[in-house]
Amino acid sequence: MRTPNLDLLARSGTLLRRHYAQSAPCGPGRASLYTGMYQMNHRVVGNGTPLDHRFDNLARAARRAGYQPALFGYTDQGIDPKMADGPTDPRLSTYEGVLPGFVAELELVAEQEPWLRWLAARGHDLPSAERALSTEPLRPAELGISAFLTDRLLEWLRSREGPWFAHASYLRPHPPYAAAGHWSEAYDPDDVADPVAAPDRPMPPAGNLADLRAPTDPAALRGVRAQYYGMISDVDEQLGRLWATLQELGMWDDTFVLVTSDHGEQLGDQGTLGKGGPFEASYRVPGIVRDPRHRAGQGTVVDAFTENIDVMPTLCDAMGVEVPAQCDGLPLSAFLAGQDPPWWRDAAHWEYDWRWEKILFGPHDWPWDRRLERQNLAVVRTDSLAYVQYGNGDWRCFDLAADPSWRAEVDDPGRVLAAAQSMLSWRAVHADRHLADMLLVDGGVGRVPTS
Secondary structure, X not given: OOXXXXXXXXXXXXXXXEEEOOEEOHHHHHHHHHHOOOHHHHOOOOXXXXXXXXXXXXXXXXXXXXXXXXXXXXXXXXXXXXXXXXXXXXXXXXXOOOOOOOEEEEEOOOOOHHHHHHHHOOOOOOOOHHHHHHOHXXXXXXXXXXXXXXXXXXXHHHOOOOOOOEEEOOOOOOOOXXXXXXXHHOOOHHHOOOOOOOOOOOOOOOOOHHHEEOOOOHHHHHHHHHHHHHHHHHHXXXXXXXXXXXXXXXXXXXXXXXXXXXXXXOOOHHHEEOOOOOOHHHOEOOOEEEOOOOHHHOOEEEEEEEEHHHHHHHHHHHHOOOOOOOOOOOOOHHHHOOOXXXXXXXXXXXXXXXXXXXXXXXXXOOOOOHHHHHOEEEEEEOOOEEEEEEOOOOEEEEEOOOOOOOOOEOOOHHHHHHHHHHHHHHHHHOOOOOOOOEEOOOOOEEOOOOO
């Protein structure tokens, strides 16, 4: 895969080689990214679960630091019903709300209306966003949705005077698997790597979204993977335009840059497409940070486990505001300065909850059927194993030292018990601490909540 501009950022910044999202699909994954919290605390379990308004987030933190944070794209955060304008508020019918604190300079949700209008003005009048996205290979990449977002972002940057904060939230890479313009032909399907096979023993069910079957025809699956690679290279080219503009405007050495994703993509691994379930492909994501203030960290590679819940604490620290007491994550600041903190975590964690599928499609007796509360899983992934605990009591444990593709299962009861105990300890350590780390002594000491 060719990503020269991400490579350039990694060479001039800090590459987080083992970086993980905390949940899927988009709404839950972004809730962790924006709040610094594990799913077990923010409780956004599906696309459409409201994000509690009481939670702090990175946009609000930016405002405390004196910025007016701008959004280009989308955040997929549903409104807290307490904040709605009555039962007819249209925001109660969509999960594609804007995270509180952001100013939406370009909002690309649902039907992608700004992009469709822009295409129509250029002679490409299309009936829907689905049609526009699926036919991207038929038009020049310069008319693609990724290029459109970048055009608006660069226009905005050229009008800036003084400090700024921008969230560029690209849809791609994302289904439909159709790269824009020449990027749809950039990768020969015969050259792409084969997916990871499923474990020999069937996994417990994890909802329909986690069981979207990949094409069984090898040639068709390679075609899907080639299109996905093309979408990645397309976004990489757009980031190259951004880097060049920052340099042109004299901003490159004054801009903190962080690149990551809300979740991964199975892309045929374990025989599935999309995101969800327990496997690493749905949660391992890019992680690159460039802090121009710290030359010691530039060009370094971090092999420790880092997580998207670390993003908000890192940005808070960089902006000079207190890290909120709600945050489960930790500032990456030591790594960015070229240090290796001895107290860092020794595992990555993620969660997946599919109760929302039953809420939408039934059958169930909601909200009194408490069996829905057991339709979830949590994963702890260390150097040597991955332990999956299901809410209904099922579990699986994989020996990653023997086979990093999650196909060798652990048969030592002692190792399984230690992994289960590790997960229990993780949950105990990260239970809601909103006021727990403060004592009412001498006017309040400890980790005082900021919101």
